[in-house]
Amino acid sequence: MSADSKPRGTTFRSLAHMYFDRAAVRAGRPRCRVKRDGAWREILWDDDVTAVREMAAGLVEYGLQPGERVAILSGTRPEWVDADIAIYACGGVSVPIYQSNLPHECGYILANSGSRMCFVENAKQLAKIRDVQRHGFEIDGARATIDVVLLVLMEDEPDGADAIALADLRARGRAALERVQPVLDARIAAIGRDDLATIVYTSGTTGPPKGVMQTHGNHLAAIEAVSELGMVEEGETDFFFLPLAHSFARMIEYLGLLVGTVTVFATSVDALAQEIAESRPHLVPSVPRIYEKIYARIMGARRQSGVVRAAIFDWALGVGRERSVRQQRGEALPLLLSLQVMIADRLVFARVRETLGGRVRLMVSGGAPLAREIMEFFHAFGLLILEGYGLTETAPILTCNRPDRFKFGTVGPAIPGVSLRIAADGEILAKGPNIASGYYERPEATAASWDAEGWFHTGDIGDIDADGFLRITDRKKDLIKTSGGKYVAPQNIENLLKTQLHISQAVVIGDNRKYVVALLTLDFDEVERYAAASGIRVQDRAAVVRNPEITALVAREVQQVNERLASYESIKYFRILERDFSQEAGELTPSLKVKRKVVTERYRDVIDEMYEA
Secondary structure, eight states: OEEEOOOOOOOOSSHHHHHHHHHHHTTTSEEEEEEETTEEEEEEHHHHHHHHHHHHHHHHHTTOOTTOEEEEEOOSSHHHHHHHHHHHHTTOEEEEEOTTOOHHHHHHHHHHHTOOEEEEOSHHHHHHHHHHHHHOEEETTEEEOOOOOEEEESSSOOOSTTEEEHHHHHHHHHHHHHHHHHHHHHHHHHOOTTSEEEEEEOOOSSSSOOEEEEEHHHHHHHHHHHGGGTSOOTTOEEEEOSOTTSHHHHHHHHHHHHHTOEEEEOSOGGGHHHHHHHHOOSEEEEOHHHHHHHHHHHHHHHHTSOHHHHHHHHHHHHHHHHHHHHHHHTOOOOHHHHHHHHHHIIIIIHHHHHTTTSOOOEEEEOSSOOOHHHHHHHHHTTOOEEEEEOOGGGTTOSEEOBTTBOOTTSOOSBOTTOEEEEOTTSEEEEEOTTSOOOBTTOHHHHHHHBOTTSOEEEEEEEEEOTTSOEEEEEETTTOEEOTTSOEEOHHHHHHHHHTSTTEEEEEEEOTTSSSEEEEEEEOHHHHHHHHHHHTOOOSSHHHHHHOHHHHHHHHHHHHHHHTTSOTTTSEEEEEEOSSOOOTTTTSBOTTOOBOHHHHHHHTHHHHHHHHOO
């Protein structure tokens, strides 16, 4: 089975060419907004271009040559994007590093990529580099070091001869710009779509990260295709908090540069609720974990709202669901339902949308599967979440639901230019101009993922329906086969468990076992609210986990999920862990996906005990 679609003609030679071309026609218009000293400040395209040119000229003055690697270790902020484009303008290759990465992970990426320069956000991130420089790190059991000769700090003071402030880099570039600009122009003109733009390291859910070699053409093909889908319009505002080291976030940012959105950069994840309301965006890209948390908070508020308000909420939600179903079918709304929608909107829906600024037109989910129940819930409120699918290796999109063509429970049809095929074993294979050519210095891994005919093997299992919509059922390596011979897709069960109000994370186990079990973590905020309302006294979170009433509460929620599963899929036993999974403990990737291998090894005794019950 396969699905194909065709793109329009291409225009730009490189990402740098695209950026400067678009900047030239948008002079005087807002490029982005940032919060400084408690107030939102608008940055114009003119000022942004000046920053990029000065940074690029400064890098040339410090000796950056075409093809050399420059890393970026920073949170999401305008300077991240400027550094990225400046590296391209020099003909260099950018290497993003998550700000949440540990020192040895930073060291691995710097060493493996051969990066000799690195943009660093602040003293906290610089300390990671210094740690690796002093102590080295371990690769495959051997000690290794990095060879970084220039560190550029976006904030805070430099602490050595190899470190300079971003302001000083720009000052040096500004002083040399008249002389260096022809060099930059020549380098930009020399870059083609087939040239390497960036090495992006996978988040490493199954082992050491692999460096995906993405070309300028890979990224341009992706954003040119997505720009045809009506996801965002010129002048609209997009709200940005995802880490730009993640390919999904980076694609959305490049799309914004191409189309001409105004990007609002959030100051922190903790400030999301306030800042999204203040900035009133039209587009909100996110990973599923954020939508799951919003869903849990709304349902938690409903349960705390009293009998009358809860009844109004439930009635409105029912009305919204009926409207959603009819809209998905393309049916007109009956007069009575239209009137009910107007009332429900005034009483409930508008208030929820106002917490997101009141102008959200689309919410986009990527990076991991999102439960269908959550998408249908938001759509009932008039908030459309469009789920897409792709990998770092596909820069990073293969399929996407459209504003005017979507199916909940699927990840949409192929984007223009992408061809899909379902292999005999159910694996999704893909071809397209956005798909990378392989892994940096990993020929064996490259050969394992790209076959002789050029098809990329995604490692995901799925099917394509008659309308061309792709449905993902699970990761090929994660698919569970019980000792009774039944195949179980754990991600589906985990997503259902995470929709329960008091469950934060879930890992389902059962491969080669006689039944399926689960490790669960709690949403402690919701559990503590429940405990307070129920008169349950607990001293600390460890005591919460052990409390029999809390265990019974979670058991009821697990049973609700089991009622939606086949008998061989249902959770026979579960255990509640004393803390949630975290990046710091190595259990979550920077995109908040659970590292299944790490978790199952760490809690092997707990798992084995469930099978001895």
